[in-house]
Amino acid sequence: MTIIESLDHEGRGVAHVEGKTIFIEGALPGETVEYSTFKKKPSYEQATATKILKPSFMRVTPRCPSFGLCGGCSMQHMEAGAQVAAKQRVLEDNLWHIGKVKAEEMLAAIYGPPWGYRHRARVSVKYVRKKERVLVGFHEKRSSFIADMESCEVLPPRISALLMPLRALVEQLSIRERLPQVEVALGQDVDVLVLRIMDPLNEQDEALLRAFADRHRVQFFLQSKGPDTVQPFYPLDAPELNYTLPDFDIVMPFRPTEFTQVNPDINRVLVRRAINLLDPKPGERIADLFCGLGNFSLPIARRGADVVGVEGSASLVQRAQANAEVNGLSARARFVEANLFETDAVGLKKLGHFDKMLIDPPCDGAAEVIKALAEDGPQRIVYVSCSPATLARDAGVLVHEKGYRLKAAGVVNMFPHTAHVESIALFEK
Incomplete structure (x- = not known):
């Protein structure tokens, strides 16, 4: 148990215990918390708050069900105005x-x-063979694993709503194990999804992508290698980003x-x-x-x-x-x-x-x-x-x-x- 003194530049609570600095994820200044250490060094420790014994007035309930697991956000537990003051x-x-x-x-x-603001994003894709299903989302905190997320509150709602349909789409593709990333780029008049493909699509894959694009009103680009290989796939008559x-x-x-x-x-x-x-x-x-x-x-x-x-x-x-x-x-x-x-x-x-x-x-x-x-x-x-x-x-x-x-x-x-x-x-x- 310890009292949080301040926030560090990564949004972690800072406490001092027996002369050692403790950086505690999920803790806010003024709070009394219990914590679990995941990294120990001679002069500091990194930890996660396991129980909030005395909450701060700045604390709010995170809006996203994946908060704490997903590595995309670190401060949803802090009121939006307080976040700005902390950054100042x-x-x-x-x-x-x-x-x-x-x-x-x-x-x-x-x-x-504070919500639905993110018009650029790069989400990872992984076919989990043992579970025979696809994950689409951001990486977990401190992990190479992809968070099992069904929505994302910082993406615009129409794009957040595509995470589950994208899972279903990739599951049907012949290259489902060779598609590691989807890049999102939103413009005034068009929503673009860039698929990073390690192998070529077959005819059935192409038909599935066209149907998805028509249903969800997006434009697909394909990227086979570096950024200079990015080319529009469908529809070809979409407005320019x-x-x-x-x-x-x-x-x-x-x-x-x-x-x-x-x-x-x-x-x-x-x-x-x-x-x-x-x-x-x-x-x-x-x-x-x-x-x-x-x-x-x-x-x-x-x-x-x-x-x-x-x-x-x-x-x-x-x-x-x-x-x-x-x-x-x-x-x-x-x-x-x-x-x-x-x-x-x-x-x-x-x-x-x-x-x-x-x-x-x-x-x-x-x-x-x-x-x-x-x-x-x-x-x-x-x-x-x-x-x-x-x-x-x-x-x-x-x-x-x-x-x-x-x-x-x-x-x-x-x-x-x-x-x-x-x-x-x-x-x-």
């Missing part, structure tokens, strides 16, 4: 303890509906395997805030680093500034340029392929002078970019982050070495019920 504390703690910086202003958190940014009158087409944000509603609010903080103006030259398919570049261009998007993937550079053309923004947006993880002052200087900069890196952050900034670097930087730790590290360099002030920062709850913390920060010279 994670951001503030990381900024101070890692970067030794504090934001002059903490921005109001960006959050939205896309998402929209109505505030900027932008339509963003994408392929099922190209990176887009999981939560399109929150993405719209995030883009709006990023552009408001950046405040692009006609005549300004702005860099969008790690630009992807143009999620921020095109709204910057729509505001009248000239934007240079930089991305390490050649295919995404092509996609971003095509999206600029679709939206009539080719004159203001151009895209360059470059490895920003290996850039230096010379490489950055080749791109020219920028008045402002937006940085949206992967979890590794933008260390080399930050180090490469010259004294005449951009006056304003908006940094969109999916890792508070690397944001804090880079913020420390910007503030303590590069002459910037951390004007504002705040969290973006892109992934409710998970410990994942997205955030946004504004730096000014």
